[in-house]
Ligand code: IPE
Ligand code: IPE
């Protein structure tokens with residue numbers, strides 16, 4: 001298994017992968033793909049050239065994640081705020097780029113056994129884009145490997161509002177909130193991410209130190225990895241570096257050590 005995985009990686013990737021513990025890979029990685037505009041500006045190119053260049057980064061990241069058997073990868077491609085606050089020409093370009101990406105990548109996604117999903121208010125996107133998204137989703141629905149979720153027209157606050165609205169409607173149908181068991185799991189089941197575990201690791205490129213309305217509920221205990229690399233320069237090797245860094249961290253979840261009771265004598269452990 002390890003030999004097969006190593007054979008699919010390039011030399012630099014293999015060097016890092018060899019040092020990873022395959023039993024402690026993050027089960028879900030989320031990425032805020034940022035810095036396309038700055039990448040283009042540095043080259044005296046229009047902003048959209050950065051978005052175009054970012055497609056190669058998506059391809060490399062997705063393939064490497066699938067090859068090393070990451071179960072779930074979520075990419076923040078387009079926020080609800082991007083849709084509202086950017087010039088129409090840039091938004092139109094991004095929509096076209098998404099459609100071309102989906103058309104081109106479906107065969108590669110199938111080859112790598114990757115299933116495509118989306119989060120965000122899909123119904124607010126142009127009908128042609130929605131149709132292409134649905135086509136790509138169905139064309140990969142049979143795959144059993146990594147789940148690739150694209151956040152498109154996504155806002156974490158909108159997601160929570162939609163969840164609260166659905167919960168309130170269910171409560172009304174069931175004779176009131178007192179007849180429902182409302183706990184954290186129930187909220188999670190109403191989020192767009194109901195098909196996913198919470199991310200263990202969130203990566204943001206371009207050095208910005210913020211979440212920009214991404215997975216606010218789900219990232220409660222995620223490890224945060226921020227790097228100065230601009231998204232068009234990000235590759236699979238950077239993903240593996242982030243995983244290596246993640247494996248050095250000690251996750252506590254509010255407790256004292258990684259395994260909640262590992263400091264106790266064996267007999268006292270639960
Ligand atoms: C990220 O790059 C891609 C999207 C938000 C669609 P930006 O377009 O935000 O690039 P910068 O942050 O301006 O460099
Ligand atoms: C976050 O990046 C959204 C995506 C990467 C899709 P932005 O560039 O939109 O975030 P802000 O505006 O810098 O917070």
Ligand code: MG
Nearest residue numbers: 034035036037
């Ligand atoms: Mg940005």
